[in-house]
Amino acid sequence: MSAEGLQDSADDPGVRLLAAAVRNIDPRELLLVHSGPLPGLRPGATRLILDVRERSSDATCVPATRFGARMDVPAALAEPRFAAAVVWPRAHLGKDFSEACLALGALALRPGGRLYCAVRKNKGGPSLARVMTALCGDVEVLERDLGYFLYMSEKPARFDVDAARAYLAVEYEIADPLLGPAPLLAVPGVFCRKHLDDGTRALLLELERQDVLGDRPPRQVLDLGAGVGPLGLWAARRWPEARVLAVESNLLAVELVAENAARLGCGARVTVLAGDGLPTNGQQRGHLDLALVNPPTHAEPEAFARLIDPLKSWLRPGAPAYFVVNRAAMLAQVLGRSGAELVTHEVPGFSVVRATWPQGR
Numbered sequence: 330m331s332a333e334g335l336q337d338s339a340d341d342p343g344v345r346l347l348a349a350a351v352r353n354i355d356p357r358e359l360l361l362v363h364s365g366p367l368p369g370l371r372p373g374a375t376r377l378i379l380d381v382r383e384r385s386s387d388a389t390c391v392p393a394t395r396f397g398a399r400m401d402v403p404a405a406l407a408e409p410r411f412a413a414a415v416v417w418p419r420a421h422l423g424k425d426f427s428e429a430c431l432a433l434g435a436l437a438l439r440p441g442g443r444l445y446c447a448v449r450k451n452k453g454g455p456s457l458a459r460v461m462t463a464l465c466g467d468v469e470v471l472e473r474d475l476g477y478f479l480y481m482s483e484k485p486a487r488f489d490v491d492a493a494r495a496y497l498a499v500e501y502e503i504a505d506p507l508l509g510p511a512p513l514l515a516v517p518g519v520f521c522r523k524h525l526d527d528g529t530r531a532l533l534l535e536l537e538r539q540d541v542l543g544d545r546p547p548r549q550v551l552d553l554g555a556g557v558g559p560l561g562l563w564a565a566r567r568w569p570e571a572r573v574l575a576v577e578s579n580l581l582a583v584e585l586v587a588e589n590a591a592r593l594g595c596g597a598r599v600t601v602l603a604g605d606g607l608p609t610n611g612q613q614r615g616h617l618d619l620a621l622v623n624p625p626t627h628a629e630p631e632a633f634a635r636l637i638d639p640l641k642s643w644l645r646p647g648a649p650a651y652f653v654v655n656r657a658a659m660l661a662q663v664l665g666r667s668g669a670e671l672v673t674h675e676v677p678g679f680s681v682v683r684a685t686w687p688q689g690r
Contacts, residue, residue, distance in 0.1 A: 338365055338417070343447035346472055346479040347415050350445050354413050360406075361388070362434040363426075363518075364417035375405055377433070379518060381578045382605050393580045395516050395588075396429075396497035406437045409484075414438055416446040424453055425499055426517035428460050432496035435464045438484040446480045454478045464493055503557070507533045509566050513557050513589045519582045520556045528623050528679055529559050532653035535674060535681040536563075536621075542649075547571050547618030551643065553607070553636070554578075558586040558599075560621040565595040573599045574617075576607060607639045617643050620650035626659065634663045641667050646688035653679050 338344045348367040351359055356373035363377050366385065376388040384390050391405045414434030418427040427448075434444050444461060448454045458480050461468040465482035472479040502512035505525045515522035521529075546568045552561030555575035565573045573595075575586045583603045590599035602608070620640055624633065637660070640650050654660045657673060657680035664671060669684040 341417075342475045343417055343449070343477045343479075344368070346447040346474055346477060347417055347445055350471065350479060350481070351413050351415060356388075358410075358412035360411040360414040360434060360437050362414055362416045362430045362437075363393070363419065364415050364430075367415070375411070379580060380605075381580065381603050393518065395581055395584050396494075406433070409437055409439050409442075411437050411439065411442055413443045413445065416444070418446065418448050418453070418457065420452055422518055423522070424456065427453070427457055428496045429499065429517050431457065431460050432464060432493040435461075435482075435484055435488070436490065436493050440484055440486045440488070442484045444482045444484065447477055448480070449476050450478055451476065454480070460496075464489075503559070505530075507537070508559055508563065509593065511592050513559060513562070514585055514592065515557050516581060516585065519579055519585065522557075525559060526556075526623075528653045528655070529556075531676045531679045532560065532621070532623060532651060532681055533563055535653075535676065536651065541651075542619065545618075549574070549617045549619075551607075551617050551620040551640075552576070553620060553622045553640070554624055555582065555586050555601070556623070557582050558589045560623065561586070561599065562589060562593055562595065564619070564621060565590065565598055566593065569595075571598065571618075574602060575599060576602045576604055578603070578605045606636045607643060614643050616645060618645060618648050620644060620648075622650060622652045624652060624654065624660070626654045626656040630659055630663075633659060637663050638667065640684075641669070641686045644686065647685055650684045652682040652684065654682065655679055657682065 348369055352369055356371045359374040361374055361376040363379050372387040374388045376390050378390045379393045391403050414437055416430045416434055446457055448457055458468045461480055461482040466485050468480050468482045470478050471481050499517055501515045501523050503515055503525055504512035550564045550571050550573045552575040555561050555577040561573040561575040577583050583601050586601045590596040652660055660682055664684050669686050672683040674681045
């Protein structure tokens with residue numbers, strides 16, 4: 330699975346423009362702000378990563394962290410020391426995340442350092458150029474290629490740190506009756522940060538409609554691909570004795586699941602694992618009573634299968650896994666070859682699938 334599309338970005342015109350602009354800079358003075366690797370770059374740059382799948386040995390990888398009101402800047406960025414910072418906007422994560430990336434890059438630059446951003450003109454280029462101007466006082470178009478603009482700003486000696494940090498303090502609250510009395514906290518850079526996504530809503534409504542597990546409350550629940558925690562925390566609220574394992578690859582979301590569990594008063598019963606799927610071994614292997622999964626059905630079939638296949642060995646025989654998907658055929662193919670028995674309920678735009686693996690299968 331590509332890490333939010335980054336592993337397949339080498340042919341992107343914007344990535345090529347950025348790579349050419351910083352190729353001759355000493356990599357020790359280069360910061361890649363959630364932009365992924367750049368082709369032809371020498372090892373040794375500092376790279377902010379949003380996802381566990383972005384870790385690599387050719388750069389100093391700094392995990393994403395939620396700033397909010399705390400403003401806990403990672404130690405690697407505490408001093409404005411970089412000569413150049415690169416931002417390749419990830420449009421599917423929203424304009425607010427791109428703005429935060431630009432602000433973070435500008436904060437990390439030393440005076441006179443250069444902030445680079447490559448973006449399509451018709452995909453928010455002028456808007457991000459205005460943000461760069463607000464941060465640094467000016468912006469220049471260095472090159473154009475296939476509708477992409479390469480923007481550059483130089484950090485002035487007099488730089489408004491507070492104005493830049495305001496872009497990092499953006500937070501959202503996801504309030505919904507299905508989630509209980511306390512809203513979930515979310516930030517730019519996570520999946521569906523402003524409201525409960527339609528797939529999760531469909532699954533929760535179906536779970537509430539059904540008498541899930543009847544009078545046998547689960548002791549161990551898995552939330553695979555947890556996001557900021559709506560499914561796993563719903564389970565923790567519904568079954569006050571249950572323990573929840575939430576697995577998520579987005580590092581910002583991992584931090585938020587733990588914080589949201591604490592806000593809901595169930596932090597002691599929720600374990601959060603930063604990972605691209607289930608670990609190869611663990612104490613809960615073979616002992617889970619219930620799995621809740623809103624999987625990334627946009628993923629390639631092989632990557633999707635790697636995520637789903639281990640579930641059988643983590644669940645007790647006969648224990649159910651509930652999925653919500655908009656590509657039910659791919660899910661059915663993956664689950665069918667493992668011997669799962671499937672019950673599918675169609676809802677508008679989605680399929681809610683209950684899978685069980687009887688003993689001996």
